[in-house]
Amino acid sequence: MKVLGLITAFCFGGLLFYISFDFPDWGDSASPASQHVSSYYIEHTMQDTSVPNIVTAVLADYRSYDTLFETAVIFSAGLACFFLLRVGERQAPAARFYRHLSTGITFRIEKGGRLPESTGEFERIDSVWVPYDVIIRMTCRLVVPFIQLFALYVIAHGHHSPGGGFQGGVIFGAAIILFAISNNLRQALRRMSEKITTLLSSLGVMIYAGTGMLCIVMGAGFLDYRALSSFLGVDPVTARSHGILIVEIGVAIAVTAVMVWVYYILSSAGRQDEGL
């Protein structure tokens, strides 16, 4: 199998190497890919949508159908992980572990024992022993808000600088995952429960599709943001810019929620009680 794979790979590679001589040179501005529709986008984006970042304009305006279904793909990836791995509530474990917050002493409570949770001085910890590290927790606690702020900047500033819904959503999701890693899954679930992630991921797709439907209701084509001009109170060109922002926010919500959702499911093998 290894030899066969090697032979296949080399034949394939030789073919590609041979073809590469027919490709346009690197950086050739007259290459076919840069000729037809791409120069239209570069020359007309500013007057069509008043968005300087051409990538954002093409992503969420000219090719917004593509992006809508891309968002749907991400949402269905989250759903697929959910249906593959999620299992119902497990039977109560044989023993639970608690840490006394002020002293750091760990308690093991056998099945049927009284739970000290209500006093607020104890914290439930995972049955697989995890060392309590003040430095990691405090560093992440300091860093996470700034990462989230940066993510919001990337989402909101996608019109004028590199950024947008996908990138900002991934950064925001990464901040929440960082929190879940540095503390534990239980803490993260307490702040952002699974119910919220599922709701948000569908809400994000719904914002996107809903904007498209709103355009139909206002009397234009699906995702033709010019129709929103009377609704938003601006001229049609600015309405396209605002429409892009709305769908980017939808994308960001969906991407954030799905990232966190998939992390929750994978790290706890679908049980959503304890994980990394």
Added chain:
Amino acid sequence: MDGIVSLIIAKYNFWAVIVLLLIGFYAMIAKRNIVKKIIGMNIFQTAIILFYVSIGSKKGATIPIITHGHDGVNHTVQAADYINPLPHVLMLTAIVVSVATLGVALALSMKIYARYGTLEEDEIQGKLMESEPG
């Protein structure tokens, strides 16, 4: 000699992409471990992304964000001044979709591990043969 150097400069991005593509391709064919196959798939996807982004580049052009002053004057935009935005758009979504497929692939492999207790393909094959009736 000069011709060869200019040829290498003109095409070496494609060759780098081909090497990455083959690493991923070989890993997907020849490796028996499912996680290694998934890593191979990701290398393959990365090669495709690099290929698209390198196609979009133009010599002497800048990133596809139109420079605009605050003076309100509409400058005429030349297509040759900005690199091709289209591959960037396509790859932007492809990156996120590759993350999504990675998540699904990992979920599937976790399911396989829970069922068969291994991620090695030949061992899974052996267990499948055992469990078959007759």
